[in-house]
Amino acid sequence: MKFSLLRKWRLSLSVKFALAITLIVAGVAFTIGAVIVVQDWRRFHAELEEKVLLLARSVAVTAPEAILRNDYWSLYRSLKKMAQPETGDIRATRVVTAMVLDPEGRVLAHLQPKQHPLRLPLIPGDEDEARLLEAATSARSPTVLGGGGVGAEGYLEGMIPLYSDEKLLGVLRVRISTYELFLKARYSALLVLGLAAGLVILGSLLGVVISRRMVKPLTAITRGLEAVRQGKLMDVSTVPVLRDDELGRLAASFNEMATELAEKKELEEQIAVSEKLMSLGRISAGVAHEVNNPLAGLLNCIDTIKKHPEDRELMERYLPVLEKGLNRIKNIVQSLLVELRVEDAREESGLTCLEDLKGIVEAEINGRAIHLVWENNLDDRIRVHSRQVQQVVLNLLKNAVQVVPEGGTVTFRSFQDGNCVMLEVDDDGPGIPPEHRSQLFDPFFTTKPNGTGLGLWIVYRLVESMRGVIEVESEVGTGTQFLVTLPATEVRA
Numbered sequence: 001m002k003f004s005l006l007r008k009w010r011l012s013l014s015v016k017f018a019l020a021i022t023l024i025v026a027g028v029a030f031t032i033g034a035v036i037v038v039q040d041w042r043r044f045h046a047e048l049e050e051k052v053l054l055l056a057r058s059v060a061v062t063a064p065e066a067i068l069r070n071d072y073w074s075l076y077r078s079l080k081k082m083a084q085p086e087t088g089d090i091r092a093t094r095v096v097t098a099m100v101l102d103p104e105g106r107v108l109a110h111l112q113p114k115q116h117p118l119r120l121p122l123i124p125g126d127e128d129e130a131r132l133l134e135a136a137t138s139a140r141s142p143t144v145l146g147g148g149g150v151g152a153e154g155y156l157e158g159m160i161p162l163y164s165d166e167k168l169l170g171v172l173r174v175r176i177s178t179y180e181l182f183l184k185a186r187y188s189a190l191l192v193l194g195l196a197a198g199l200v201i202l203g204s205l206l207g208v209v210i211s212r213r214m215v216k217p218l219t220a221i222t223r224g225l226e227a228v229r230q231g232k233l234m235d236v237s238t239v240p241v242l243r244d245d246e247l248g249r250l251a252a253s254f255n256e257m258a259t260e261l262a263e264k265k266e267l268e269e270q271i272a273v274s275e276k277l278m279s280l281g282r283i284s285a286g287v288a289h290e291v292n293n294p295l296a297g298l299l300n301c302i303d304t305i306k307k308h309p310e311d312r313e314l315m316e317r318y319l320p321v322l323e324k325g326l327n328r329i330k331n332i333v334q335s336l337l338v339e340l341r342v343e344d345a346r347e348e349s350g351l352t353c354l355e356d357l358k359g360i361v362e363a364e365i366n367g368r369a370i371h372l373v374w375e376n377n378l379d380d381r382i383r384v385h386s387r388q389v390q391q392v393v394l395n396l397l398k399n400a401v402q403v404v405p406e407g408g409t410v411t412f413r414s415f416q417d418g419n420c421v422m423l424e425v426d427d428d429g430p431g432i433p434p435e436h437r438s439q440l441f442d443p444f445f446t447t448k449p450n451g452t453g454l455g456l457w458i459v460y461r462l463v464e465s466m467r468g469v470i471e472v473e474s475e476v477g478t479g480t481q482f483l484v485t486l487p488a489t490e491v492r493a
Contacts, residue, residue, distance in 0.1 A: 014219075017211030018204065025203025029196040040188040044181045049144045052158035055082050055095065056142065056174040063100060063172055064164045067108060072118060075100050075109030082174070083111055096155055096175045103168050105133045136171045137161060146178070154178035217251045224258055298325045353386035354378065354393060354414055361397045361412075370404055373411040383489045384421055388462045395455045396425040396482050403429035403480075421488040428479040432472070440472060 059078045066074040083095040100109040101122060110116040123129045136143065136159040145157050157175040161168060301318040308314050354376050361372060393412070400410045404427045411426040432440065441460035463470045468486040 014208075014211040014215040017214060018207040021207030021210060022200065022204040025207070026196075026200045029199040029203070033192040033196040036192050037185070037189045041181075041185045044184045044188075048156055048176070048178060048181050049158075052144060052156050052174055052176050053142050053160075055098075055176065056158040056160045056172055058082050059098070059100075059174070060160045060162060060172050064162050064169050067100070067102075067162065067169045068164060072109050076111075076113065079109055079111050094177045094179070096177050098172075098174045100162070100170055100172050101133065102170045103137055105129065108170055132159075133171065135159075136173070137168060154182065217248075221251065221254045224254060228258065228261060295325070295329070298322055301325075353384065353390055357390055357394055357397070360394060361401065361410075364398055364401050368401075369406045370401060371407075371409045373409060375411070375413045377413070377415040378421065379416060382416060382421060384486065385466055388466055389421075389423070389486070392459050392462050392484060393423055393425070395459045396423075396484075399455060400425055400427035400429065400480075403427060405429065416488070417485075419487060421486045423484040423486070425482045426479060431476040431478055431480055432474040433476055437472065437474065441470075 059075075059082050062078060063075060066072070066078070079098045079100070083098060095111070098111050099107060099116065099122065102108055105121050106119050107116045107122055108118070116122060132145075139159075139161060142158060142160045145159070147155060147157070155175050155177055157173060160172045162170045162172055298321075301322050305315060305318055358372075358374055358376075365372060397410065397412060404410055408428050409426075411424075413422075413424040413426075415422050441456050443454060443457040460470060463484055463486070466486055468484060471483045471485075472480065473483075474480040
């Protein structure tokens with residue numbers, strides 16, 4: 001099921017190229033965008049840390065003196081002024097809270113004095129505040145801490161220990177909102193995302209253009225190869241050679257191959273026509289020769305009979321000669337009139353049509369001491385062109401019976417091999433000399449005194465017309481084997 005779905009959604013090469021380029025551009029664009037966003041976040045965060053420390057230092061300058069004078073009102077005014085600046089970039093930064101604590105954590109000044117009265121602990125008994133105070137008082141330099149998450153609740157807190165003559169007087173704490181940082185980072189991320197999306201769109205368009213330019217010659221070559229596979233060489237279009245790279249050289253090579261194949265096919269067709277004409281000429285000459293010889297004798301016999309019409313003995317001597325000559329002419333004509341077309345041939349079970357031949361072959365043996373081995377192993381569902389197959393097998397078996405000596409064996413086997421029907425005829429006759437094998441299927445070639453030389457030629461033509469193959473193996477003194485391979489159809493039950 002999985003593989004069938006994959007085949008259903010199989011992508012073309014141009015789509016794969018375009019997708020690959022798009023994915024590469026998207027990966028690069030979004031990776032660079034992520035790096036830019038992270039760098040901007042860090043830069044904005046560093047700027048905000050500088051701002052919180054700048055705010056804290058603006059109060060820390062005068063805070064030790066006010067603490068020594070117990071002038072807590074001045075501390076409060078300094079905090080209030082810091083939280084509401086009049087000019088500068090600090091105006092954009094919202095101060096959440098600010099305070100000055102003594103070393104024991106008691107409030108000396110706070111932006112919200114009603115919630116945090118003077119000289120009272122900031123949050124009594126709070127362990128987190130105690131640890132934070134300990135960290136701030138033990139540090140000699142300003143520190144910045146963050147908290148509250150991301151967004152409107154986030155904050156940065158700057159802490160500066162306040163000293164006078166190496167004596168710790170307290171801690172100044174200023175907390176500002178990080179919402180400004182969040183807004184800047186979000187704007188930067190949206191901007192980078194938009195630019196990356198634009199690059200992806202441009203990359204996909206570029207990928208489509210590049211893939212089409214790359215795949216176009218391959219598509220043309222594929223169509224050409226399909227036409228070549230189907231034998232339609234005249235339908236092969238020339239692939240334009242528009243570049244001097246591997247694809248250009250491939251297109252040029254394909255054009256050369258297509259031209260050579262078309263020329264080769266044209267030459268083969270010319271040769272085939274020439275061979276047909278030569279074959280027709282040989283057959284015509286053979287027919288003229290084979291028919292003319294008995295005709296000359298027949299005419300002589302007729303002339304003699306005409307001169308002596310009352311000679312009964314002469315008539316009885318010449319009538320068998322006339323009959324033999326006429327039968328020879330009839331056999332030649334009947335052999336030439338064999339139907340070689342299989343388009344309208346009737347198909348029937350190979351088992352049945354071949355079994356019908358067994359009795360004919362046994363009659364051909366006609367009491368001779370020849371052993372016939374019959375092995376018809378075809379399934380009844382196998383369909384073949386019955387009349388043509390019968391004539392092929394019958395001609396081969398007749399030839400075998402004629403050449404096998406007394407006490408010899410003729411074997412017939414039929415079986416299925418894949419989508420093919422195999423027909424095998426063996427004999428243990430004298431065999432075929434090597435010098436005769438190249439002429440074996442030529443018309444009117446025979447080594448038998450009474451043969452016409454058309455039997456094997458007809459077999460060859462019938463096998464060829466059924467898109468089959470016939471092979472011969474022979475050894476002088478041992479015997480001969482004919483193997484016919486024919487395509488067949490199988491009727492499903």
